[in-house]
Amino acid sequence: MRPLTLIIKAFGPYANESVIDFSPFGRSGLFLISGDTGAGKTTIFDAISFALFGQPSGQNREPAMMRSKYADPSVPTEVHLSFEHRGLTYQIRRNPEYERPSLRGGGTTLQRAEAELTKPGGRVVTKNRDVNEAVQDILGIDRNQFSQIAMIAQGDFMKLLVADTEDRMRIFRQIFRTDQYNRLQELLKRKSSELTRERDLLDSAISVHIKSIHCDFDSPFNDQVQLAHSLALPLEEVISLLEKMNKTITNELNDRKTKVSSIQKNLDLVNSTLTTAQSFESLKQEILLESAAFEKAKEAHATAKSNYNKAKQSEKEIKLLENKIAIQADLLTQYELREKKRTAYSDAFSELEKAKKQLESDHNHEKVLLGEKDAIQSESAQLKQIVENVEALTQASNECQNSLQLIDALETRHAQLIKTLTEKVRAQSDYQKAQDMSDAADSEYHRLNKTFLAEQAGILAQTLKEKSPCPVCGSTTHPNPANSTPDAPTQDELESSQMVAKKKSELARSLSASAKEWAGRESEVRKDFDSKLEEVRSALAIPLDRGVEDILNHDLPVFRLNLNANIDAYRKSIHEDRSRQKRIQELDKLLDNKTSSLDAIRGKIAEISNVVSLKSGELKVAKSRIEEMNQQLVHPTISDARDELVRIKSRAEALSKALIQAQNVLEQTKSFLDTKKGTLEQLHSQLSAAPTYDLKALTDDATKLREQKTFFENRLSQVITQLKINEDAYTHLKEKHSMRQILDEQYTRVLSLSQTANGNLRGKEKIMLETYVQMHYFDRIIHRANTRLMIMTGGQYELARRTEATNNRSQSGLELDVIDHYNGSSRSVKTLSGGESFKASLALALGLSDEIQASAGGIRLDAMFVDEGFGSLDEDSLQQAIKILDELSQGERLVGIISHVSELKTRIDKQLIITKSRSGGSIARIVT
Known part of the structure; x- marks a missing residue:
């Protein structure tokens, strides 16, 4: 890079x-x-x-x-x-x-x-x-590697020189990415700790199971169990001890079960005899109770017989009431018919009154509709008198709008004319400047050309060499060559001047064409403006003696103001007339609706009048028939007649119900009396065949047998619990023993790996796996650094990694010494002077840079x-x-x-x- x-x-x-x-x-x-x-x-x-x-x-x-x-x-x-x-x-x-x-x-x-x-x-x-x-x-490479390769930063390489193993390890981890080995070390250390914790947890579980072993104080195994509880016995011996104990406890358990079974048989026999004796004692008490119940049953039967005889006397009254019920039921039909006629009369009367009210309401509605119709006709007539001619107003408004458009068009063309004139003047000015520059460049070229031609002899003389022929005369001697002036132009300068003159001439021609083009545009725009000006003069009646400036600056603004005012007035009048016309149309439609409503209400009035007349006649006939039925029926309403019928039925039903109930009670008391008599006779018969028993002796025998059974059952339960606890302990201890053997094998293997990788082997140098890998890089760095350090120190100093640890307690493997070839000694790099330290650290930093580039794939x-x-x-x-x-x-x-x-x-x-x-x-x- x-x-x-x-x-x-x-x-x-x-x-x-x-x-x-x-x-x-x-x-x-x-x-x-x-x-x-x-x-x-x-x-x-x-x-x-x-x-x-x-x-x-x-x-x-x-x-x-x-x-x-x-x-x-x-x-x-x-x-x-x-x-x-x-x-x-x-x-x-x-x-x-x-x-x-x-x-x-x-x-x-x-x-x-x-x-x-x-x-x-x-x-x-x-x-x-x-x-x-x-x-x-x-x-x-990444940023950290780049910083180490491309930038030997202030003070950083001195740190690397004097660092101890742990500091160098952190530096190399970042540079050479050896953290994967560190992660492996930590993984092994973590796994070793986990296995240690698992062993401790397993030992704790084994201890809990051993201490859960149950043994009686007088047991022959008690001494060994106490040793096991104190964790003094090996696990294999504890398991063997448990196996023997469980066999002994199982035998004792079987003996206890046999003893409990024998006691239970004797207890069952005594309980059976005791139950029989207790049942005969209960029989005597039951006879006493049944005798008292029999006497009460006789008294109840006598009372029921007396009540039945009294109820039997009401049979004649019941028959009379039944006849009245039949007569009253027949009359209910007449009462119902009268109620229907009364209801029909009331409904018809209500309809008649409603029709009369509707007739009165319709007459009032007719009067209102007549008044509204007259008002509509009056308003419509008034509006028709004041509506003006909308079409004439619209035409006048459009004419004003057209005049405004003419004014806008004239002003637009005037602006175009001003812009075109400006561009024409600018183009002419640019052309004049370009033409002046072209003339100056052309004059300069002709001046240089003239000078160049005049200086050709001097220029040629500069190329002459002794004993070389002259290109003009062929002479090989040049006694008096021509001289050239210092500011004589060269061929390149002359050609450059010619090129400048040519470009400026082309620019002048281009700008001349542009100026002519703008002049032509100005003529066209001016013609268009003059034509539109005449159109405006004619449309607005502007005098011919008015100048263009007066028209544009004074007349047109006044015309625009007046035209806009006229347009607003026309639009307002048009809007008002259109509103009136719309109202007239609405009134005409409303008038038609009112006329239709009047016709409808008048027809309705005639129809209702006929209904009122007809209903009045029907009501007179219905009223006469109702008065006749009132004279024939006793009760004023059907409700009163029904109440009387209900009263008679209730009296008859009450008498009948009392008779039936008295008869049922008589039969029930007779049946109960017979039952009690039979039960008492049966109990006396059972008691006469009963033997004699000693209840106290039987009860004492049963109590003793139950106490014996409880004692042996409690002991049996203790033995079962003890056996269950010890069997669980035996099962868990055997399982944990197998797990401990597997865990010990894993722990031994992982601990050895962890101690080796983390440099914790006793009696060995504390070199971790990551440090071992870094030692390889460090040796290569030192080798590269020494090629430069030997030169910078005149062969005196050479760096060397310390191969023997100072002690076996701290991490080692990356300490650095310096070999002094002048006196054959080896000492720590920390003893070097300031200048010597700088040389060593610079060499080491350059060696590190070379190694990083090599380890990064030859970057x-x-x-x-x-x-x-x-x-x-x-x-x-x-x-x-x-x-x-x-x-x-x-x-x-x-x-x-x-x-x-x-x-x-x-x-x-x-x-x-x-x-x-x-x-x-x-x-x-x-x-x-």
């Missing part, structure tokens, strides 16, 4: 747009980036890194921090980078996320981060994530930046460092040194100088 052009705007200390063109530095060699402290030297690389990856180069810089504090709020923060990679050119633009002024209203708004990459074929990639992925695909960047550190070098060391960097830049690589060391300005010709502006911000300029 080689930067071609970098454009920075409102970025870091660069307040305004700064354009940095790297092409003057060529394709290889060294160039210096110098300037005051804080001017923005490192910002150049920050901008390149931000353009490519959306992040500055430093670890402590965020994109949002790159907004320039010196920039005007309206200037956007963005970076444009044009770069070349593998012979192809790419364009990339980015801006960070920052607060900017709102485009509408006050306040600020958040400017979102944006990115845009243009590939050589013209395809554009947008969105930050897509652009980042595309750049990484193009370069083959080669065509540009590199080295930031500061040269101030600690003496003259010879500085010369050696520059020599190394110069060799690094050979071929197709450009190396930029970021430094404020003044000696470098005299050693490096190509420079990018950064200066601070007094008004704020920085400015970059290139010196070659």
Whole structure:
């Protein structure tokens, strides 16, 4: 990757747009980036890194921090980078996320981060994530690798030089992506811890099951069980002990079951005898109760017989009531007929009254309609008298409108005429200027041509050489060649002057044609204007002595004002007349409706009058018939007649119901009395055959047997529970024993792997798997670094990775020593002086850069930046460092040194100088 052009705007200390063109530095060699402290030297690389990856180069810089504090709020923060990679050119633009002024209203708004990459074929990639992925695909490296390869940053390579194993491990993890080995280490460590926890949990479960083993105090196994509870017995012996105990408990369980069964048989026999004796005692009590119930049944039967005899006497009254019911039911038909006639009379009377009211209402409606009809006829006659001629008003309004259109057309043509005149004058002026320039160029050409012809001898003399023949005379000696004046034109200058004269002449001809064209347009537009002016004069009767200016500036505005006023008046009159005509039409239609309504109401009045007359006659006949029926019927209403019928029926039903109920009670008491008598006789018969029993002795025997049974059942339950607990413990312990064997095998294997990968083997160097892989990279880096360090130190120093750990307690494998070939010693790199440390760290950083490029698939960047550190070098060391960097830049690589060391300005010709502006911000300029 080689930067071609970098454009920075409102970025870091660069307040305004700064354009940095790297092409003057060529394709290889060294160039210096110098300037005051804080001017923005490192910002150049920050901008390149931000353009490519959306992040500055430093670890402590965020994109949002790159907004320039010196920039005007309206200037956007963005970076444009044009770069070349593998012979192809790419364009990339980015801006960070920052607060900017709102485009509408006050306040600020958040400017979102944006990115845009243009590939050589013209395809554009947008969105930050897509652009980042595309750049990484193009370069083959990510931002961290780019920062290590292309930018040897200020102080970073010194950190790498003096870092211990753990610090170098973190640095190499980020650069060479060895975190996958670290993840494997953590996975093994985590798996080892998980297996340890599983073993602990399994041991806890085994302990719980062992402590759950139940054993009686007087058991022969009690001592061994106590040892097991204290976890003093091996698991295999505990399982064997449980197996023996469970067999013994099972035998005891069977004996207890046999004993309980024998006691239960004896208890069943005693309970059966006791139940029989208790049943005969209950029989005596039942006879006493039944005797009392029999006496009460006799009394109830006597009372029921007396009540039945009294109810039997109401049979005659029931028959009389039944006859009255039949007579009253026949009369109900006459009552119903009278009610219907009364209802019909009432309905007919209501209809007659309603018809009379409707007749009165229709007469009133007729009077209202007559009044409304007269009012409509009066209003219509008045409106017809004042309606004017709408067509005449419309025609007058249209004539005024046409006159206004003529005025508009004349004013439009006058504006076109003014515009055309202006363009004609401009075209003529342009032509005159071009013609003057053409004449001047032609005169200059003729002057140069004249001078050129006059100086041909002197020009020819300049080409003559001794012993070479003259192209004119052929002589090989030239004793007196002609001289030429210093300002004599050359052939190229003469041809250039001729070309200028020709172009200016062509321009003059072109502008002449344009001026003629505008003159022709002006004539046509003027004719059109004059024609329209005469049309307006005729239409508006404008006197012929009125000038054009008077007409346009005075007459036409007055005419326009008057015409608009007339049009408004005509439109108002037309609107009013049309409204009146519409009202007349509405009144005519309304008059027709009122006439139709009058005809309809008069017909209705005649119809209702006939109905009133007919209904009056029918009512007289109906009233006479109702009065006759009133004289024949006793009750005034059918409701009263029905109430009387209900009263008679209720009395008859009550008497009948009382008789039936008395008969039922008599029969029920007789049946109950017979039942009690039979039950009492049966109980006496059973009691006469009963033997004699000793209830107290039987009860005592049953109590003793139940107590024995309870005692043995409780013991049996304890034995069952003990056996169940111990059998569960036996099953679980056998299962857990198998699981423990499998888990121990896994734990041993994983622990060994974890200790090996994490460098925790006892008595061994603490080298982790990731560190071991990084040692391979570190050896390659050291090898590459030594090729340059030996040159910079005159063969004195050589870097070497420490192969023996200082102790076996801390991590090792990435410590760095330096071999001093002058005295044959080896010591820590931390003992080097400031200048020696810079050389070693520079060599190490360059070696790291080479290794990263190699490990990234042979990626080669065509540009590199080295930031500061040269101030600690003496003259010879500085010369050696520059020599190394110069060799690094050979071929197709450009190396930029970021430094404020003044000696470098005299050693490096190509420079990018950064200066601070007094008004704020920085400015970059290139010196070659």
